[in-house]
Amino acid sequence: MKINNLAVLMLTSIALLSCNTTKKEEKKLENKVISKEITEGYTLLKNNCYACHSVISKSHDEIIAPPMVAVKRRYKMAYNSKEDFVKAMVSWAIDPKEEKALMRGAVSQFKVMPKQLFKKEDLTKIAEYIYDNEIEQPAWFESHFKTMHPNGMGSKKGMRMNN
Template sequence: MKSNLLIIIALVFLSCNKQKNEPTNNEVGSTSKVEDIEALALFQQKCYACHSVSTKSHNEIIAPPMVAVKRRYMKEYDSKEDFVKAIVAYANDPKPENALMIGAVDKFKAMPKQEFKEDDLTKIADYIYDNEIETPEWFEDHFQQKHKNGQGMGKGRNK
């Protein structure tokens, strides 16, 4: 019953936000709308508590916005498979030495270790890769200030 309610809430959210679902690779049509809705619900439930999109400024955040995470991982990993593996690997073992986003770890520390189901992490990472991620209002200005001339998005410690 609870999962049906989450699916209904996610459907309403999707229709209200008219969020784009533009495939970014050759896997056009590889997931159904129900799978996308389930992945979105997991994403919001598991990620947005710390990676909030509703903060008013960079000073209020406790973790980088997911749009920043997506940008950084997309820059590092050329394929969806590698992107998903990397996101899942870090979420499963979020130590500073495993981090790709060194500046974020320096500012916020490593993500706290949590118990995630591997399947849920894979669904979330797939969703992040395949969909436009909601962006906090302040993010683009902050990103341009902090990352002009390629600064701040260098290679991670490990790949």
């Protein structure tokens, strides 16, 4: 009888431990899927956008397009929801035109962004990543931003709201 009780206890322990392991594995798999989506959005951003929207420039004088952190701030100011933010960024990147520009100062300084041949799904991943995550910025950016916008972002002429 003692052997039967010991066998039941061992089988129960093994069953409980294997169920617990399965849940842990599922949780790990779930985290990998989330990480893959984040990594893919960041990789697309880094490989396709940072060539112009540089995070490694030494000064504002070296850039050829506004830093992506500035783009994010401006779009978040104009669009309250993630859905609207993503839709607007994707729309701009698919067909950039001066009359659609939110960042008029950037357009006057750098001209309109050249049309890119990105897939809409990739642009969506990039815009979602930008919306959901902290964006890298050049070391000089905060100082420059405060100089250009001492009273906040809406204080500069040429800023257009699109709500």
